[in-house]
Amino acid sequence: MPQRKISSTKKSARGGSASGGKKGVVKKIKKLVMKKPIAKKKVVQSKTTKTKPVAKKKPVSKSVASGKKTVVPKKVEKNVPVKPSAPAKIAAPYNGEKKSKKEKIPQIQPLRGMRDLHPKDAKFWRSVYRASEQMAEAYNFQYMEVPVLEDAKLFTRSIGKGTDVVDKEMYVFGDKDGSEIGLRPEFTAGFARAYITHGMQSDPQPIKVWTSGSLFRHDRPQAGRYREFRQFDCETMGTRDAAVDAELITVAYNFLKDLGLETTVRVNSIGSPEDRANYVIELTAYLRSKRSYLSELSKKRIAKNPLRILDSKDPQDKEVIEEAPQIIDWLSEESKKFFMRVLEYLDHLNIPYILDATLVRGLDYYTDTVFELFRSDTEEGSQTALGGGGRYDRLIEQLGGPQTPAAGFAIGLDRVVLALKDLRNNPKALRHAPKKSPVYFAQLGDQARQHTLRLIEDLRQENIITYHNLGKSSLKSQLEQANEIGVTHTLILGQKEVQDGTIIIRDMESGIQEIIDQGKIVREVMKLLK
Numbered sequence: 001m002p003q004r005k006i007s008s009t010k011k012s013a014r015g016g017s018a019s020g021g022k023k024g025v026v027k028k029i030k031k032l033v034m035k036k037p038i039a040k041k042k043v044v045q046s047k048t049t050k051t052k053p054v055a056k057k058k059p060v061s062k063s064v065a066s067g068k069k070t071v072v073p074k075k076v077e078k079n080v081p082v083k084p085s086a087p088a089k090i091a092a093p094y095n096g097e098k099k100s101k102k103e104k105i106p107q108i109q110p111l112r113g114m115r116d117l118h119p120k121d122a123k124f125w126r127s128v129y130r131a132s133e134q135m136a137e138a139y140n141f142q143y144m145e146v147p148v149l150e151d152a153k154l155f156t157r158s159i160g161k162g163t164d165v166v167d168k169e170m171y172v173f174g175d176k177d178g179s180e181i182g183l184r185p186e187f188t189a190g191f192a193r194a195y196i197t198h199g200m201q202s203d204p205q206p207i208k209v210w211t212s213g214s215l216f217r218h219d220r221p222q223a224g225r226y227r228e229f230r231q232f233d234c235e236t237m238g239t240r241d242a243a244v245d246a247e248l249i250t251v252a253y254n255f256l257k258d259l260g261l262e263t264t265v266r267v268n269s270i271g272s273p274e275d276r277a278n279y280v281i282e283l284t285a286y287l288r289s290k291r292s293y294l295s296e297l298s299k300k301r302i303a304k305n306p307l308r309i310l311d312s313k314d315p316q317d318k319e320v321i322e323e324a325p326q327i328i329d330w331l332s333e334e335s336k337k338f339f340m341r342v343l344e345y346l347d348h349l350n351i352p353y354i355l356d357a358t359l360v361r362g363l364d365y366y367t368d369t370v371f372e373l374f375r376s377d378t379e380e381g382s383q384t385a386l387g388g389g390g391r392y393d394r395l396i397e398q399l400g401g402p403q404t405p406a407a408g409f410a411i412g413l414d415r416v417v418l419a420l421k422d423l424r425n426n427p428k429a430l431r432h433a434p435k436k437s438p439v440y441f442a443q444l445g446d447q448a449r450q451h452t453l454r455l456i457e458d459l460r461q462e463n464i465i466t467y468h469n470l471g472k473s474s475l476k477s478q479l480e481q482a483n484e485i486g487v488t489h490t491l492i493l494g495q496k497e498v499q500d501g502t503i504i505i506r507d508m509e510s511g512i513q514e515i516i517d518q519g520k521i522v523r524e525v526m527k528l529l530k
Helices: 002-013 021-032 074-078 119-138 152-158 164-169 188-197 242-258 273-289 296-304 306-311 315-322 333-348 413-422 446-460 475-485 495-500 518-529
Strands: 149-151 172-174 180-183 207-216 228-237 263-269 353-355 367-375 387-391 406-412 439-443 489-493 502-507 513-517
Touching: 119 207, 119 228, 119 242, 119 413, 149 152, 149 188, 152 164, 152 180, 152 188, 188 228, 188 406, 228 242, 228 413, 242 263, 242 333, 242 367, 242 387, 242 406, 263 333, 273 296, 273 306, 296 306, 296 315, 306 315, 333 367, 367 406, 406 413, 439 446, 439 475, 446 489, 446 495, 446 518, 475 489, 489 495, 489 518, 495 502, 502 518, 513 518
Parallel strands: 263 353, 439 489
Antiparallel strands: 149 180, 172 180, 207 228, 228 406, 263 367, 367 387, 387 406, 489 502, 502 513
């Protein structure tokens, strides 16, 4: 008997007989459908002992308890809320429904050592870029660009295996064709390759080129040093003359001086490759005798690249370096004479310099003159070079080109901008920055907005740039923005001015307003710019 009662209940739950089990099911349904009243209309039943669901074609009452709505899934029998399945947790397009819990979308940050150049720093960068262009053109350097990506062999052959740049810092990756690609870590090798590629030895010599842009090294990020950094670079290819070396040093020095940065040039000569080879033998013997006093990194460099030890900033190496043999004593007579001529030119040009016997630079292609520029107003122990360069008479030949003497330099613009921020009150720091427009254009209403665009275009054609914000409709908010920018005057155009063909010029300091014809706007704004 108990089995029959259970069977009867199941039938009634499916819309079956009117037996006593039906009342129990209805109570359950009522609880699930917000206690809506049950329709009085009874479900039509077949003559057979078994009951069937109501046909789909029959009209269905809005009452959940009638018609097909009485066919309840098994979960209704258990009288438990239907839980969403696991896939429902996957993020889906917004369908208009509110989510109970807002899913947090992970943010994507710049890669380590990479950064954005924020608009608030734009005045410094614009000043630096304009200064570099003006300085290069003043000395007759022609603008040229080389690719960001090069065959990795270009840098391993030019900069040299065993250098920190090639062994530790260069970004190298495989291309789809199996070749190795390198992100440029410096400009000089690219220019040397371009000299060969374009047969520039046939052009009038020397070739004087300049550029600026991004370079990449996997270095340890710190203040003024990033994995993507920017440089201003000048190269002179096709002549060996001490005057060329002196001119390059002068360009680099004057570029920084014009920006308000007082610098000192450290200069040295590392001679020819043959001179350097003889010196390395003597230096290696000395360093081995002092090995126990050196830092761990310098100990490793004795056999691999002893010249790099001279460039060590580790305090433990300082005393050993000071007592080391000096390369100038190993120079050939020709290299000594060449270096003395460079110094004579610097004296004549009043360029302040210091002879630094430990200066060797970090790249293998350098010959004879090498130099670096440091800020004069920083403590000696905390000095970081703002730039440097030197002569590379064998590089183009090493890359498969003709024997071509050359020299160049690069200035680290990230470090320059960092230094300029320290000197923001120095008028020279931003002397090359584009001048701000003294005019703001405010508008009120749709008609005025349309006319504003036309009038702004009229001004632009006369090379007059005005600040404006078409997204703001309130005059108060626009005047507040004009004050924040620091303009001297604001042009105001409303619906009335559109109809009258006039415009208001407001003096932001005194608040005095003047009404003029729109046809005179260019002439009046030109007066403000003078």
